[in-house]
Amino acid sequence: MVFDIDMIKRVYANYPERINAARQVLNKPLTLTEKILYAHLWDEKATSAFERGKSYVDFAPDRVAMQDATAQMALLQFMQAGKKRVAVPSTVHADHLIQARVGASKDLQDSLNQNNEVFNFLSSISNKYGIGFWKPGAGIIHQVVLENYAFPGGMMIGTDSHTVNAGGLGMVAIGVGGADAVDVMAGMAWELKFPKLIGIKLTGKLNGWTSAKDVILKVADILTVKGGTGCIVEYFGEGAQALSCTGKGTICNMGAEIGATTSTFGYDDSMRRYLIATGRQDVVDAADVIAEHLTGDAEVYENPKAYFDQIIEINLSELEPHINGPFTPDRGTPVSKMREEAEKNGWPMDVEWGLIGSCTNSSYEDLARAASVVKQAVANGITPKAEFGINPGSEQVRFTAERDGILADFEKMGTKVFTNACGPCIGQWDREGAEKQEKNTIVHSFNRNFSKRADGNPNTHAFVTSPEMVAALAIAGNLGFNPLTDTLTNAEGKSFKLTPPVGDELPTKGFAVEDNGYQAPAADGSAVNIIVAPDSQRLQLLENFPVWNGKNITDAKLLIKVKGKCTTDHISMAGPWLKYRGHLDNISNNLLIGAENAFNGKANEVKNQLTGSYGEVPAVQRAYKAAGIASIVVGDHNYGEGSSREHAAMEPRHLGVSAVIVKSFARIHETNLKKQGMLALTFTDEADYDKIHENDLFDFIDLESFAPEKPLTLRIRHENGTHDDIILNHTYNQSQIEWFKAGSALNLIKLMEN
Numbered sequence: 001m002v003f004d005i006d007m008i009k010r011v012y013a014n015y016p017e018r019i020n021a022a023r024q025v026l027n028k029p030l031t032l033t034e035k036i037l038y039a040h041l042w043d044e045k046a047t048s049a050f051e052r053g054k055s056y057v058d059f060a061p062d063r064v065a066m067q068d069a070t071a072q073m074a075l076l077q078f079m080q081a082g083k084k085r086v087a088v089p090s091t092v093h094a095d096h097l098i099q100a101r102v103g104a105s106k107d108l109q110d111s112l113n114q115n116n117e118v119f120n121f122l123s124s125i126s127n128k129y130g131i132g133f134w135k136p137g138a139g140i141i142h143q144v145v146l147e148n149y150a151f152p153g154g155m156m157i158g159t160d161s162h163t164v165n166a167g168g169l170g171m172v173a174i175g176v177g178g179a180d181a182v183d184v185m186a187g188m189a190w191e192l193k194f195p196k197l198i199g200i201k202l203t204g205k206l207n208g209w210t211s212a213k214d215v216i217l218k219v220a221d222i223l224t225v226k227g228g229t230g231c232i233v234e235y236f237g238e239g240a241q242a243l244s245c246t247g248k249g250t251i252c253n254m255g256a257e258i259g260a261t262t263s264t265f266g267y268d269d270s271m272r273r274y275l276i277a278t279g280r281q282d283v284v285d286a287a288d289v290i291a292e293h294l295t296g297d298a299e300v301y302e303n304p305k306a307y308f309d310q311i312i313e314i315n316l317s318e319l320e321p322h323i324n325g326p327f328t329p330d331r332g333t334p335v336s337k338m339r340e341e342a343e344k345n346g347w348p349m350d351v352e353w354g355l356i357g358s359c360t361n362s363s364y365e366d367l368a369r370a371a372s373v374v375k376q377a378v379a380n381g382i383t384p385k386a387e388f389g390i391n392p393g394s395e396q397v398r399f400t401a402e403r404d405g406i407l408a409d410f411e412k413m414g415t416k417v418f419t420n421a422c423g424p425c426i427g428q429w430d431r432e433g434a435e436k437q438e439k440n441t442i443v444h445s446f447n448r449n450f451s452k453r454a455d456g457n458p459n460t461h462a463f464v465t466s467p468e469m470v471a472a473l474a475i476a477g478n479l480g481f482n483p484l485t486d487t488l489t490n491a492e493g494k495s496f497k498l499t500p501p502v503g504d505e506l507p508t509k510g511f512a513v514e515d516n517g518y519q520a521p522a523a524d525g526s527a528v529n530i531i532v533a534p535d536s537q538r539l540q541l542l543e544n545f546p547v548w549n550g551k552n553i554t555d556a557k558l559l560i561k562v563k564g565k566c567t568t569d570h571i572s573m574a575g576p577w578l579k580y581r582g583h584l585d586n587i588s589n590n591l592l593i594g595a596e597n598a599f600n601g602k603a604n605e606v607k608n609q610l611t612g613s614y615g616e617v618p619a620v621q622r623a624y625k626a627a628g629i630a631s632i633v634v635g636d637h638n639y640g641e642g643s644s645r646e647h648a649a650m651e652p653r654h655l656g657v658s659a660v661i662v663k664s665f666a667r668i669h670e671t672n673l674k675k676q677g678m679l680a681l682t683f684t685d686e687a688d689y690d691k692i693h694e695n696d697l698f699d700f701i702d703l704e705s706f707a708p709e710k711p712l713t714l715r716i717r718h719e720n721g722t723h724d725d726i727i728l729n730h731t732y733n734q735s736q737i738e739w740f741k742a743g744s745a746l747n748l749i750k751l752m753e754n
């Protein structure tokens, strides 16, 4: 069955006319990104050209996807918008709340028992509002979207930063906070600053041990975790066309790790093959009619320098497998240099776990290629040195891989097959012994490897690499092992060399599945009741955030000055806290507990200015709130990088923080703060960060005239009686300022409804 084929046909029917209009206003050959964006304008046909990196533009995305950990807050907000049904096709996927412990069936049952209340809420609210619900065990949101919903030239948003995965099927798919999803589901425009464009030309062809993952590991190394901020990355060239569709998905997926708004590829045969294999011949037939509009113009790809803001060229024939990490996905090391690098840095050499899965790398091809490595080890009598775990990306992938003997190959090596879900990737991993906090190394095929992410142990050195490299490194049990040159030795002392991985891009016998885990919504959901128990510890109905009183904020205290990397994992940790994602007050008890206090180098220990003693961040902030005292948070570069979770913005809002002032923001987090009615500001002069001392007080002296393009002034009053006035930049346009004034974007929607 093809979901929403009528919507797809409607989108395609509009394409020729809209592209024409775009050509007229831009008057130059078009990139694919421009085509998709200009084909999805809220105002339908373009009447003027937008300035990249400057213009705020209203778009009309075709669909919305949400995962269980973010959908709770998104839908609690949607409930308040007063709508009967979602305005565009939308889905919810239960994938983040399932722990990996002993293996799929037991773990899934445990999760159903523990999260019953939340799954029931998601299932019934989906049913009520016309949202498709993918039940626990159906698979990871981005794999399920790629298999069922993504279509070339489409535009979607999703409440998860890896929504970008759908770029593998030629979409512009963008990760957002729940409040943005609410706008689109409520039938309103979705706003984005028109992005800059990075073109990545892929020449040559992957070979040997190199895989699609290595392309993005290399790109991450080049661009770093913030190099893609404000940009859409468009891949092209013969090398791009030679990649499989799911391989393209892997590359787009990890574009989130360079901060890119999204990444995409032009429509080609790999996408046709994938669409057909996943039962969507109808989409191919429709796309083929307008195929010329679903890729960039030839002139653009012949002379990319003239059309992109930045160009990178990678020769796939020369690309080496990469291993990125530890602690950050942009620290890239080619496999041939790993031993030297690890020794130099004192990284633990023994690999203790190899994990294959996550939305990035859990396709049929990924499992097949990794299994081909595992098979060789089994055939040669090698027992793996490390433990192995896999999370298939979807039930369809799992069922097919089981039928084709791929899972059996893994099981011969004692691999634990966990549920089709995020599992260890989001810290839902009950790893034995993690509490001892021993220094150790793990390798995985995920996208993120921030400190403590997988198992909560700050001393786990996690490295990101391709599934086939995970297999090789876990078998060898050594981080310095290079399968291209090194040999393995079995129990009888016989040594042998692994041959490069092979695996079918798509199953030769076709995909199969018995129960894909989909629940269609009721045709008329008006009678469906949503019950949230008043004493629930997991779910809490939302209350309006207070409206701004129109006055300057004065006498604010410093809650915390954060030093260094501060991802959304530092601001609102996942793992054990995932269970409170639907309960704002409870989850607020993790506010910034992972961030480093610049004054004492410690996490979760800040000065309470009311008592002079040190306390935990959430407790100190609750004390300020109770006393009616305003406070601010100060941060470093790329503050809020990582995920889309809006809890990282709602928690400080709920606890009464007024402003977050940093050297720079990650895109989604900055928007999330704005949406929730917070002030998200940046230092005009980064050196002003150093002017902020622990006991300072802060006055916003011209907030009363808050206006677009007009910086704000902050007076920092020091303990010794002196003060500094510093200038803070902001990117609020007029409608975003209205969110601030109303207390939040949702308050404004409600005002408009009444």
Ligand code: MIC
Residues within 6 Å of the ligand: 069, 070, 096, 159, 160, 161, 162, 175, 426, 448, 574, 642, 643, 644, 645
């Ligand atoms: C992640 O990979 O960190 C997550 C969990 O998928 C997040 C969303 C979330 O916090 O729920 C993301 O990437 O946006």
Ligand code: SF4
Residues within 6 Å of the ligand: 096, 140, 141, 160, 162, 358, 359, 360, 421, 422, 425, 426, 446, 447
């Ligand atoms: Fe799930 Fe990990 Fe993908 Fe996030 S990155 S959606 S936690 S698999």
